[in-house]
Amino acid sequence: MISDVLIVGGGMTGSLLACALGCSKLFSKISVIDALPPPAPTNNPIPDPRVVTLTPASQFFMSSIGTWDLIPETRRASFSGMQIWDYYGTGEMRFENSSGWVIENKELVQASLQRLKTLGIEVLSPAKVKTISRNPGEIAVELEDGRKLETSLIVGADGKESKVRNELGIGNWRKPYPHNGMVCTVKVEGKLNHAYQRFLQTGPIALLPLWENYYSVVWSAPVDIIDTLVKASDNDFITQINLALTSPSFTSFPNQGEIIPPRVTEICTKKFAFPYTLMHASSFVEPRVALVGDAAHTIHPMAGQGYNLGVYDVANLANVLCQGAKVGRDPGDLAYLQVYGNKSKRYNSLFAAVEESILLSYSDIKALHYARNLAYSAIGKVPPVKDVLQRAANGFDFIPQEFEWNKA
Secondary structure (H helix, E strand, O other): EEEEEEEOOOOOOOOHHHHHHHHHHOOOOOEEOOOOOOOOOOHHHHHOOOOEEOOOHHHHHHOOOOOOHOOHEEEEEEEEEEEEEEEEOOOOOEEEEEEEEEEEHHEEEEEHHHHHHHOOOEEEEOOEEEEEEEOOEEEEEOOOOOOEEEEEEEOOOOOOOOHHHOOOOEEEEEEEEEEEEEEEEEEEOOOOOOEEEEEEEEEEEEEEEEOOEEEEEEEEEEEEHHHHHHOOOHHHHHHHHHHHHHOOOOOOOOOOOOOOOOEEEEEOOOOEEEEEEEEEEEEOOOOOOOHHHHHHOOOOOOOOOOHHHHHHHHHHHHHHHHHHHHOOOOOOOHHHHHHHHHHHHHHHHHHHHHHHHHHHHHHHHHHHHHHHHHHHHHHHHOOHHHHHHHHHHHHHHHHOOOOHHHHH
16 A cells, blocks of 8 residues: 555644645555454543643634534533633633533544545554665555555654654653543533642643633643542542642732632533653654654643643644645655744744743742732733734644635
8 A cells, every 4th residue: 555645643633644645635545453442432422631721823724724613512612711810829810711522532533533534535544663664665564453554744743752762762751740641521610611730839720721621631740649649539639639729828919810710510421531752753744754742842731721732733834735735746845844844843842831930930949939929910911922922822823824725
């Protein structure tokens, strides 16, 4: 089987790339390999705790490739406004114009796989890569079941332990964060559509609105605290989360208004824990190779941008591949791939640096505590600064303003 583009990893990122390339009708064959079988459809009224936040830019891209409308409206939870505050003082940030969606991982995958079927793109699943080798003019792939594939371009969309990256000898730099994460779904009093995040002494805790009065909890803390939270009884956990959200600040500086988060009344799902790692591949592209999403980079989820950065990768890579195809360039042409790689490295490095600065500001130094709260207060009162942050959070500065597959 010879492909123009072979995507390893048919999950939330790789399947989107295949959809975008398929929409362009510029490639004779696109192939997708995924190690896991497709997720089984469920009609569980309780939201799955494994969710992502989507920015307006990510939603715009998904709409352009026909996957957004395949996510049932009943499983798409929008939010308008985000409130962020601190444990030490009363500094706070209220982003009234910040908007987005919270979507279950499995719904994103199912929508993309459904779209791939209509585009006639086959997904080899479950199928695992055994070896990858570079040959003159092509990449050769052997699967564990013995099948052999050839492609002009291989794209690694296979997660932070990427087989593509490792097999082809692309290095990576990584650093563990001081936190692990825990997610679960809870119920709160009342129906709200704001997102909330409080930075605690041990790490941030976020509440993301779902449908009805369900919220997704994303709690970041040192390993021992996360272990304790996972093992806690439902009643103990509810007590702990409400205490974390509502306990008084250490000081009243700088005397701003009080944020009142929703009160958690019930835990509705199992709690899942996982480690955090800052990781960047040494190169996002090489001749006939590109990495996207977690195969290329991972960051702390505090800003809710991790998955969106992967979506931006897909939008940018698909766009440059389509530009090249329109003028007859080989999909593996390094000159075109580098346009994507350079852009992706810039915005991913920017977000990683911002998050590292935030984490540094939570060092146990009294002056930093006051400076941080003063900064939160100032941002809320200086509209140009607030607008810059909201614009970055919306994501449109990081994707093409017009997609090649939408052009006549």
